[in-house]
Amino acid sequence: MGELSQSCEIRRAFTNTKMFDVNNSANEHELSQPFTGGAFEIIVEIFQHKLIERGLIHEELEKLA
Incomplete structure (x- = not known):
């Protein structure tokens, strides 16, 4: 995330x-x-949990981030 x-x-x-x-x-x-x-860290956590809920990434991948 950033801005110009x-x-x-x-x-x-x-x-x-x-x-x-x-x-x-x-x-x-x-x-x-x-x-x-x-x-930003909170937004990333929410995004990762949504990806897990939708089956787009595995929980193991989220733990590595």
Whole structure:
């Protein structure tokens, strides 16, 4: 998941950044990274469970992700 802006920058949603990593930052984009990463992980989990429910992937494959 990502997005393009008019400045042609790519914003990635996959990040392992934690609040501890940006605790002293005043940059709003850095501060949003932990939330964005967590929200993305939840979306991926839901998507994987839907794939399993529909028989499109096996549970073993989901455990590897």
